[in-house]
Amino acid sequence: MVTLDHASTTSNFIRNIVQEDLDAGRVTEVITRFPPEPNGYLHIGHAKSICLNFELAHDVGGKTHLRFDDTNPVKEDVEYVQAIEGDVRWLGFSWDDLCFASDYFDEMYRRAVLLVQKGLAYVCDLNSQEMRELRGTLTVPGQDSPYRNRTVHENLDLLERMKQGEFPDGAKVLRAKIDMASPNLNLRDPVLYRITHATHHRTKDAWCIYPMYDFAHPIEDAIEGVTHSICTLEFEDHRPLYDWIVEHCEMPSRPHQYEFARLNMTNTVMSKRKLKQLVDEGVVDGWDDPRMPTISGLRRRGYTPESIRNFAREIGVAKSNSIVDGRMLEYFVREDLKLKALRTMAILRPLKVVITNYEEGKVEWLDAENNAENEAMGSRKIAFSREIYIEQDDFMENPPPKYFRLTQGTEVRLKHAYFIRCEEVIKNDMGEVVELHCTYDPETKSGSGFTGRKVKGTIHFVDVQHAQPAEFRLYEPLLLDEDQKDDEFLRHINPRSLEVLRGYVEEGLQDLQPYTKYQFFRHGYFSVDPQRFDALHPVFNLVVPLKSSYQL
Ligand code: ATP
Ligand code: MG
Helix, strand or coil, X not given: CCCCCCCCCCCCHHHHHHHHHHHCCCCCCXXXXXXXXCCCCCEHHHHHHHHHHHHHHHCCCCEEEEEECCCCCCCCXXXXXXHHHHHHHHCCCCCCEEEEHHHHHHHHHHHHHHHHHXXXXXXXXXXHHHHHHHHCCCCCCCCCCCCCCCCHHHHHHHHHHXXXXXXXXXXXXXXXXXXXXXXXXXXXXXEEEEECCCCECCCECCCCEEECHHHHHHHHHHHHCCCEEEEEHHHHHHHHHHHHHHHHCCCCCCCXXXXXXXXXXXCCCCCHHHHHHHHHCCCCCCCCCCCCCEHHHHHHHCCCHHHHHHHHHHHCCCCCCEEECCHHHHHHHHHXXXXXXXXXXXXXXXXXXXXXXXXXXXXXXXXXXXXXXXXXXXXXXXXXXXXXXXXXXXXXCCCCCCCCCECECCEEEECCCCEEEEEEEEECCCCCEEEEEEEEEHHHCCCCCCCCCCCCCEECCEEHHHEEEEEEEEECCCECCCCCCCCCHHHHECCCCEXXXXXXXXXXXXXXXXXCEEEECCCEEEEECCCXXXXXXXXXXXXXXXXXXXXX
């Protein structure tokens, strides 16, 4: 099981319910489940549900199942099953049982037969359009289907023939016989089974009728002995139906459904359907594109499981929907990496500097601590010689007031090295600055205790001869609009969501391998991209910039 980083015992209304059920002896062992449909990759919203379900049970010595709700073969695939398992494990959780709704298809069918025998379900020939018309509205009661009074005998026969594949898709459905005048539309004879001639990724062609979510889910929960079935708020109005199914299907246990608010975040979309659209239309480079709010995207970007778990705990569990500021997630990864990441120097937009009074051919190895806030991370030596790279924007020809970096005739401190003064600016034919000629002052060596004079600016550098070429990928939010309620999101894509730069890092970076995280001095946290990793040409993903105006 996961080691709990933050206290996970912050109370919330679901925890309180669980505790009351235990105290009152209504349950002896708490069993929760995380029930994804394998029709896409998991996103950060799912992470909220995963953390809630696993931690809730874990904290009271209970169990959690990972259950695939694979009742819709048309949209589901083993690729998604495998990705989901990997994501849950990566987040730090291990399930007590791995379950598939499709393992219960026989049991579900038996329950459907049982409902028919009890006169509580019937086969209906209306198509979905006709059914909608007869369903009524919130203010108008529904009307009975003309097929509602078929005999038990006829219904049993038709259901069996539906199962045998005698009818095409959509020709018939099995419906619960509840109440067409119920104020709750979900109770107006909901569909329990539909005909879908499709090959299922596990049961193959054994079935051509598949259960609807509202019928399948309570049965799955009850078969597994789930005590607290937690889902998102949209299902609140489905709860009476959930209870109706459990009650009439003679289930071995009595689960209860509880609803909480789904996570929404600014400047992104949060539904597998919309995320799949981004992938299918080539807006992003796959489900694990670092701009995606998927678990795999966040992992590739450089987020840590700890940061996601801490975020999920902080946002808590509420009963009303709201939108969380995306920068809150950034806050948690910054906090997590602060003491863990090696602090090193990278030049994203290189400008060459020649130190004209530095001896040709000489190289000095200067001391540099690996993390100024965590001494245990030790130190390393960095190269310094006559030619170095600095950032293009650390030099300005016509600086605004209070610009403390390099300008012609002024002095700055090079991190871990010396003061340099800019003497001459070299330009190309187009008038662009291509090189600086500077002098250094040997007296000012870092750590030498020099107090002769002060400079206001400190900039970073990488030695030209000891520079490792690297690619940097900088990200901005995928969507320009904060709030994405509609289906228009494809028109709000941020054209600047990805910027690719080619520059340098220090040669011989410690631990250079996929997913290693570094803090590049003055830039932010970066993580080594795992795709087609090449130590000679590493690609670094910006996880998060160093600073944000966001306060927790
Ligand atoms: P999506 O619309 O993204 O496909 P879903 O609810 O259809 O979401 P499922 O695979 O059915 O996806 O969800 C598995 C579990 O994750 C469910 O219990 C669901 O309530 C929960 N979940 C899904 N999205 C969120 C979210 N944004 N915030 C919190 N929990 C979520
Ligand atoms: Mg779904």
